[in-house]
Amino acid sequence: MNIPTMAPAAILRPTPQTLELAGCWTARGIADIGGLKRQLKSPPLIAGATADGSGIEALDSAGAWVLHKLLHRPPGEAGALAVAGLRPEFAQLLAAVALRVADQANHPTPAALPPPGLPARVGASTAAAFEQAVALLGFVGECAVAFAASVAHPARIRWRPILYNIRVAGFDALPIVGLLSFLLGIVVAYQGAGQLRQYGANIFVADLVGLSMLREFAPLITAIIIAGRSGSAYAAQIGTMAVTEEIDAMRTLGIAPLELLVLPKIIALLLVLPLLTVYADVLGVFGGMIMASAQLGVGFPEFLDRFVKAVSVTDYLIGVCKAPVFAGIIALVGCFQGFQTKGGADSVGRQTTRSVVQAIFLVIVADALFSIAFSALDL
Numbered sequence: 001m002n003i004p005t006m007a008p009a010a011i012l013r014p015t016p017q018t019l020e021l022a023g024c025w026t027a028r029g030i031a032d033i034g035g036l037k038r039q040l041k042s043p044p045l046i047a048g049a050t051a052d053g054s055g056i057e058a059l060d061s062a063g064a065w066v067l068h069k070l071l072h073r074p075p076g077e078a079g080a081l082a083v084a085g086l087r088p089e090f091a092q093l094l095a096a097v098a099l100r101v102a103d104q105a106n107h108p109t110p111a112a113l114p115p116p117g118l119p120a121r122v123g124a125s126t127a128a129a130f131e132q133a134v135a136l137l138g139f140v141g142e143c144a145v146a147f148a149a150s151v152a153h154p155a156r157i158r159w160r161p162i163l164y165n166i167r168v169a170g171f172d173a174l175p176i177v178g179l180l181s182f183l184l185g186i187v188v189a190y191q192g193a194g195q196l197r198q199y200g201a202n203i204f205v206a207d208l209v210g211l212s213m214l215r216e217f218a219p220l221i222t223a224i225i226i227a228g229r230s231g232s233a234y235a236a237q238i239g240t241m242a243v244t245e246e247i248d249a250m251r252t253l254g255i256a257p258l259e260l261l262v263l264p265k266i267i268a269l270l271l272v273l274p275l276l277t278v279y280a281d282v283l284g285v286f287g288g289m290i291m292a293s294a295q296l297g298v299g300f301p302e303f304l305d306r307f308v309k310a311v312s313v314t315d316y317l318i319g320v321c322k323a324p325v326f327a328g329i330i331a332l333v334g335c336f337q338g339f340q341t342k343g344g345a346d347s348v349g350r351q352t353t354r355s356v357v358q359a360i361f362l363v364i365v366a367d368a369l370f371s372i373a374f375s376a377l378d379l
Contacts, residue, residue: 185209206303207311269327333355337355
């Protein structure tokens with residue numbers, strides 16, 4: 001029988017007990033699997049049927065798999081149907097497929113494991129948090145080593161990135177920090193006005209506004225604003241550079257990423273956050289003065305006279321001294337999460353979110369530890 005070159009796969013039935021396999025048994029030639037099944041079933045095979053594979057022109061792994069499935073246990077037959085007349089290379093491929101199918105039958109795919117329970121999920125989250133903490137601690141150590149090397153060799157300090165970050169993280173943040181601090185001072189004075197008026201203690205609004213703003217609210221609200229504004233920007237910038245392999249290119253050129261990307265941000269934030277805290281102190285107290293004058297009849301001279309008596313230099317310095325610690329936390333967490341970015345754009349967004357959440361959380365924890373320490377020291 002003459003078979004056209006590269007003809008589609010076909011099963012011919014010269015007699016009820018004879019099969020002739022013909023055509024191209026490849027991924028393209030066996031598109032009509034339903035037709036092959038019908039050719040195999042009608043008419044039914046009788047006992048002792050044989051299959052002749054000498055007419056197969058081409059055979060690949062897909063065709064061998066289909067051929068094995070069709071002839072392994074035909075309808076009405078108890079056992080497999082052997083194929084004779086195959087080319088040696090086709091016979092080897094069919095035997096390999098048959099061996100693979102048998103191996104899969106002997107080793108079935110294990111059933112899907114049930115979802116982990118609550119203790120397993122808590123344990124996995126705890127382990128992941130511990131790994132993150134250890135990695136962050138290692139990053140802090142690397143930054144400390146890089147900073148020490150820069151101090152030992154001042155020529156390596158990159159002043160232009162430092163000045164740029166001072167402008168972006170400091171000067172450009174003045175409007176939002178000033179507005180929120182001013183409004184916070186108004187809110188504190190307004191909330192305390194009702195209670196102070198009941199006892200005729202209107203003048204003590206200066207104590208309330210001064211101590212709360214200088215010791216707690218001004219440094220804390222400034223750090224939270226900078227964490228959401230600059231910390232997220234640090235993570236997004238470094239994360240984007242990691243995704244686009246710019247950081248790898250810097251290392252290839254012999255440029256230390258920590259010295260170029262991290263240290264300027266840390267140094268700039270250490271300089272500007274205390275200044276922003278002082279700025280927030282002034283506007284927060286000014287907002288409290290306006291509300292005290294409007295609600296309690298306490299004029300500016302009386303407010304300032306009581307303010308200097310109620311608030312000491314120690315109270316002012318306590319708030320300012322918190323700022324460098326908060327600045328270090330924000331810059332380190334933002335840069336660390338940026339370097340943890342892997343994959344694509346979705347990873348950049350995920351690490352940016354983590355940087356903001358972790359920075360604000362750690363800032364609040366640090367503020368709580370400061371309160372405990374100052375209370376123990378009677379400050």
